Amino acid sequence: MLCRTASDLYWVARNIERAENTARLVDVTLRIAMLPERLDRGKAEAAPWRRALDALGIADGFAQRHGAIDAETVLRHLLLSPDNPSSVYRCFRDAREQARAQRVAITSEMYEDLNTSWLEFRTLGWPRVRSEGVSSLLEWVKGRSASFRGVTIGTLGRGEGYHFLQLGAFIERADWAVRLLDVIGSEADLPETGEARDAVEYFQWSALLQSLSAFEMYRRLYRESVIPRCVTELMLLRPENPRSLQTCVGTLLDVLQTMAGGERMEAVRLAGALSAQSRYALIDEVIGDGLEPYLQDTMARLSALGDEIHRQFMVSLDASQTQSQTQAAT
Template sequence: MLCRTASDLYWAARHIERAENTARLADVTLRIALLPERYDRGKKEAAPWRRALDALGLADAVRQRYGRIDSETVLRHLLLSPENPSSIYNCLHAARECARAQRVAITAEMYEDLNTSWLEMRGRTWSRLHDDGVSNLLEWVKGRSASFRGVTIGTLGRGEGYHFLQLGAFVERADWAIRLLDIAGSEGEAEAREQDAVDYFRWSALLQSLSAFETYRRLYRESVSAAGVVDLMLLQESNPRSLLTCTATAHEVLQTLAGGEALEVVRQAGALSAQARYARIDEILERGLEAWLQDAMARLTRLGEAIHREFMVSTDVASPTVAIARQWGAEQ
């Protein structure tokens, strides 16, 4: 397969997965913003939105562009901004452009699905979004991502093109398994008698935004807790969005693409998968969750760079996809 084809298919999948997870991030932040945290009036609404931007490395960009951080500016930037290369607007556009460039490598149904998503997204405005409700757009984005995933599984042959699409989706999803844990982290100081209720709501909001609340209930008998949610999002193979599931799948795909060769990129993927497979939640929390996540993110970033070096076109080639890839890496 040509390097350009591999790159476009890989990034088409990453863009769609990024759009969906950005919608999930906005959803969980909207839920957490309802919590009666003890902030002064000027910071009360901004605090959860600032935390969401911090997880993406976008706080300075939003502050410089809009002059403030609140629900409206963050939603505009994450959902509709043409100036933000990782907004949902630009992700759907980039995915469609990648697919258009590789129409011979995918099925007609796949391209039509992405084209439909982009054409519908292109007509969205802030006033329309405000009238229709932000939640409706977020559910629409998640539905369009699921639609593309279903069409791909149902129509595309299991050749190299399919494998690069899978690789892109699971590498991006692994990235967000780490990022989304930051959103539900503790905020501020609450009275001891209030903290249990606040934590329960915060972690429950994250589970609901990830469509994982029922999975949690089936796996854990105790009440929703930080330890349980972290375990589910990082170490549970039964969770399709866990770091373990994503890294294990990426490793399997890379082994297939390597065709038996002992490639460094396969070794890196295997090491990251093993880190998630053999970790213990009590050891992670004892060491410090933030340190563990930072190490996992650094390994994942290096894996993404190794994938690009091994299979993709040179980053010197000027293209919208490469520009977005560079910015996302810089934000990490």
């Protein structure tokens, strides 16, 4: 498969997955923002939205460009901004353009599904979003992502194109499995008193589960109230969760091994190390050693894996083509 085709398919899947996860980020932030606070009201209302921007690593840049952080400005930036690579608008637009460039590598049903999503979304403006409700838009985005995923599974042959789509989807989903844990905030955000602290903590972690469509799954797997330890385990280490870190990196490893065909590849090694770490880790050890260092290390390793996938499959072919052309010219 040509390097350009591999890259476009990889990013089609990443962008659709990113659009869905941005919608889930907005969902959990909206839920947390509804929680009554006990500090200065203006500061309290801004805190969840700053944490959402922090989870994306864009809080400082956003503040420099837009000034004070408030709900409406952040919502418009995450949903409708053409300049934000993580906005739903930008993800749908880029995914559609990448799919259009590779129409011969995907099915007509896949392209029509993406094209429909983009044509519907680009007509939206903030007044319409506000009048119809942000929550309705978020559900629509998640539905369109699920639609594309279903059409892909149901119509595309299991060749190289399908593998690159899987790589893009699952490395993006793995990154967000880690990133969304940052939205809840730190211990400093919780009340000092025991009863109030427990209530706020329960609400925040329940909101995270609901935004991930995982509340019922949590209830089936854990016979206790919603607590941070169990939610963290569900998001990172439980194979039953289709969006957990372990599920995602395990799928990445399987796909990369298939593509390697027995050949030794650095991308396979990196994915294998991540898969082994998540498979054999214990949540008590992760929390005991410090959750934040674990999350930062995992994100760095996922980034390294993404870079290696790009180098192995999307750059080396260009280099070999350039070398062949040079040799032919001489």
